[in-house]
Amino acid sequence: MKFMKSLLVMLAVLPLLISCVSKKQYDALQLELDAASKMEEQCAIDISRLSNQFNTCEQERVCLTALLEGRSAQIQQLQDQVKDVQMQRDRTVEQLSNLTVLSQSASNNVSTTLSQLDGKDKYIQMLQLARTKADSINLALAVNLKGVLAKGIEDEDVEIKVDKTVVFINLSDKMLYESGSYTITARATEVLGKIAQIVQSRPDMEIMVEGYTDNVPISSACVKDNWDLSVLRATSVARALQITHGVDPNRLIAAGRGQYNALAGNDTAAGRSTNRRTRIIILPKLNQFYDLLNPDLAAQKIN
16 A cells, blocks of 8 residues: 555656656656556456455365364264263173172082083973974874764864864864754764764863854844853853763863954855854863973873
8 A cells, every 4th residue: 555655646746856857867767657557467466366365265264164163073972972982881890890709609500500401401302302292192183083074074164273282173163053053963963973082082181162153243032142152152062072972071171252263354254154163172181281390290291
């Protein structure tokens, strides 16, 4: 700014100087003026360049400030993570200290524990053998039932399955009972007689009879609802096995499931027909399972 003011002053007094100075002095002043003009132009160029550099630097400063803030947040997160790791380390050290105390006590029982494990391994092997034997018995029982019932019995009326430790016999509603009642049919008597032959040969088994119905409501003077009907049908089969076919009643269990635990949807006639059924379950007595909890008795069961 001082340079500009000086230049203006020189331009103002220049006419006065021209009249007062010689040609040589005038030329010298003209050269200085030209030099000053070039310097002014260069200064303007420099000012523009420096202004652009300043703007660029300002933008970089804003970017670096934002980056620094992000780095600061990351540093804070890392510091928090370090604190968490240190806390976990301290807890781990404390747990290890406690484990050290426990391990000292546990080490005194290693020999006893190993001997117990050896005994448990033998017991587990016996249980596995017992289960294998039970599976084999059930398979043989199912084969015998299918062979005895095959003659004169249609597949859709009788279904025999083996599931884990039990044998299931599903009997259709139309084969067992008169329509809408719990009275056993003549054909059902024949089928139950064949089943009784097999179960009589297995006195170590129990027989559970479960009755099922569809969801169509029923009510009569003797039957209150579907659940009542399913119970009455189950007890009818149980009584037939006891009275007609000589099965020990102490081995018989009668239960009604009503319309529940359906095998198919009740929205079609076929589905309702499937759900109207009676299931006879041949299963080991509960005390046999309790015997397996005793290693000595488990060994006897296998042998």
